[in-house]
Amino acid sequence: MRHHAKLTLSTFLCSALLSGAALAQATHPETGEPLAEDQTFTYRVLDEHSSVDPQVVEDTIGAEIVRDLFEGLMNQDAKGNLIPGVATSYDVSDDKMTYTFHLRDNAKWSNGDPVTAGDFVFAWRRAASPELASPYQWYVKLMSLENASEVVAGDMPPEELGVTAIDDHTLEVRLSAPLSYFPQMTTHATTFPAPQKVVEEFGEDWTKPENIVSNGAYVLTEHLPNERSVRERNEMYWDNENTIIDKTVALVINDENVALTRFMAGELDRTEVPAGQFPRLKKEHPEKAVSFPQLCNYYYTFNQSDSGPEAFKDVRVRQALSLAVDRKIITENIKAGGEPEAYTFTPEAVAGFTPPETEMAKMTQAERDAKAKELLAEAGYGPDNPLTFDMIYNTSESHEKIAVVLTQMWKQKLGVQANLANMEWKVFLETRGNQDFDLARGAWCGDYNEASTFLDLLDSESGYNDGKYSNPRVDELLVQAKSADDSAPIYTEIEQILAEEMPVIPIYHYAGVYMMDSDVGNWPVENVEQNWYSKDLYKIAE
Template identity: 30%
Template sequence: MKKKFAWLLALSLVLSMFLAACAGNKETADDEKKPAEDAPKVEQVLNFVNGDTIPSMDPSMVTDEYGIQFVGTIMEGLYRLDESGKPAPGIATKHEVSADGKTWTFTLREDAKWANGDSLTANDFVYAWKRAVDPATGSEYGPYMMGGVIKNANAVNKGEVPVDQLGVKADGDFKLVVELENPTPYFESLTTFPTFFPLNQKFVEEKGESFATSADTLLSNGPFKFASWTSTANEWELVKNDTYWDTKTVKLEKMTFVVVKEAQTAVDLYEKGEVDRAGLSSDLVDTYSTHDDYTVEPDNSVFYIKMNQTKNPALKNVNVRKAISRAFDKQALVDEILNNGSIVANGLVPKDFVPTPDGKDFRKASGDLVKFDVKEAQKFWETAKTELGTDTVEIEFLGGDNDVSKMMNQYLANQLSTNLPGLKITLKEVPFEQRLELDTAMDYDMQFAGWGPDFLDPYTFMNLWLTDGGNNQMGYSNPEYDKLINETATTLAQDTEARFDNFLKAEKILFDDAAVAPVYQRAGALLVSPKVQGVFTNQFGATYEYKWASVGAEE
């Protein structure tokens, strides 16, 4: 999501989109499990709210959950997550894998078209993947998603070899051959992610710098397309894409979205019948928990405090970070501020995400690595102050600017300054897009952040903290951690037991170093209209899948 997207999305806690990858293949509500075949004829239009504007719709450039959600809605890759959350044929009808696991050959359907009528071919994938890792593009997710996976992706991105050396080629119009650096067990699920989507080269180059900045400069190949949208729009519409190869399956004719940042405003719109889904803040949960339309959605997104070791000298001290990690009451936060089904996180990989080879949930196998403990926190704090030679430490805390984000920021700041004597926290609360920019520039001390998975493997969480990784952006580095995680993608790629043993060891190292301070695993409390049917949530990537959505009669 994961996808850095999901991280920086605390604001979506109270909004209907909840744009981070969701857990367990769970539907939005019982009424959404499958379209009603015998429903009376009704207008096939759904109306939703979104937590903010969409920063980018360029598949090579999206890094946030809003972009990932909507790129996933209007486009399609080789595979698409189906109703059960499994990769199902998209533009590819099948694939074959070589004995050594390094060569994947995809057969593409011949009836796939772009919204302008152009045929979609293997060359569209070749162009898009090369563009994603080309250093001239400046993509963050290209090297992050393809580096160490597609042959020569890292070397291309570093400028060490020309882009035409990337391990992807077209064998005719409808066969795509991919060479991997190493066997990659989760590669099929990777192909469902926007970075791996095709692009129409002629269209992209014609639009130049304006590509993907408005409805007119986008070209869909998926179930829907934008009827109206600009990069600064607070409202937009999507309509059914009649050129989509499986358009007969798509029942919705239109979806509308409006940017709403306050939960009460979203609920007011829901009560008026103007929107069909609304997220609830903690105070509203108590009011609506007995409402017929009330539901709780679990999520695989984990939120934490990032501590930048490159800007504020105090945060280079491991005992400062250990103290901060233990000095705030997480249970009170999820019970009182969130009150939406979120649970305390005492590690990085979420609960009920992936099992270990012996069938045990990864979170249970790894255990609680960082728990709330004021006495322990104060021991680390006193040691840190002695090492720093000071009785006072000042730290700026970067957070979101919506109502619930502000409550959470203030709660965390109060807990830290109260439980760690001499710590002064200054809050810096900014809009979502600005937070993305500050994180990328590493222009912060601490920030409230989070991550939703991009594919179904612990690596999607664990590779965030590799030295100089594209999503590290806080100066953390541990050679042993790097070694363990890199081995899971190389020498141990086909040894499941050894891979998971490395993941378990690496997660312990991460929290021995107090690299980040885990806070909670997200869930969402919502009101969902019973007329919303066939909307599914995904374990990773785009939160919601609308391909099978429909409007049924309200009960």
């Protein structure tokens, strides 16, 4: 017997039948709202994206673009639920170790070639291969694919990875252990297909607008680094007739106040609210200022590698610095957008996760400050031996404000001297990834809605464990959680260990705090992962 998880297409077919006539009348097929003549969505991003190669991209900004250009096995709806992508359904074996995905027969690449199971096999092998050395190579191991660890280590050829094209429209995936949330992981860019002949013909240049071939609802038509990226409708996309947005433009604007000014001038449809300005903007523009929970955390990570400062190898120092951070000042006075204070690494918004009540969370700030002084003195630091270190963050006014306040708190309460340095995004990523830092800003948005997407970052083998924290018990628990019937108590134990050992300083958990033009329809505010797709948006006539 095989369990069959069928994803119905009836609602999509109904929508398709309705849409032709509705769009001809310039109204939305479901809501009846009048549609704007110009269906261009323009939004601001802070930095240049890392890549638009699905197997290479490592940042949120790039992933947003990649989700438009490429389509994986599964997509998400406005609430974060799984819906069909290239796959219309999948079967799961009784032992939950084999998934068989059934691919639609009308999926095409932008050059007209059919999208096949072989395109996924090529992409997944590519992601795992030492040859590509993808910054997200570790994600393939996280998926528990058969032989993934051996392929990533170079001990087995990529052909041994547990993924096979049974035929052009049937993809078989074999796992090394059951993973209840495996289907959710296929909405991540790393698992998207790649066009083998284009990749092999152009090498690293295959993602340039003049070369790229993609299978998503959009194609890349323009890219001016550090300035703008443009994607436009892919006429070959299988559901193109139900796509309403014609063009999406991402503008790189490093200064959030400049971005706000351009939003107010009508140049942008969406931008982030500058730190501290949400209460005013919500009062002045209630229909445009929005805040909602988002599956991301904001933290600082200690470099505990051999190249890190000796002081940070002492747990008392790490605890003292974390205790002295008054998170309420940051969330209420600096951010002021509804962000909750963080005393755990995993956000409370994660599905099925109940954060443990840590000792620090139960203390008053005065009690935390007193404990911090005591711990730092025990570690041997004080007026005669002041603690000094460097801390880095990527360029942003909001990040700068938070970093400055942190240094002031530590200076005033503990006599600690922290020296600040800001860096352009790609330089920052490289510096942090090479452990060329003492204390570094970190932030993570969940790749899927499950606690492991955060906690796996602190696994000893994680590619994004930039602080090189290592605890065998944490590693062991993370392995157990993957196959546990109830992983909640395991995640609670991990968070309790992290609260004691403090490899990172959790600061706050994100809220999506935007200025959003009221003529933008269907922004997925209920999707805490904020996996949005331009094909699901529309512009309302004003």
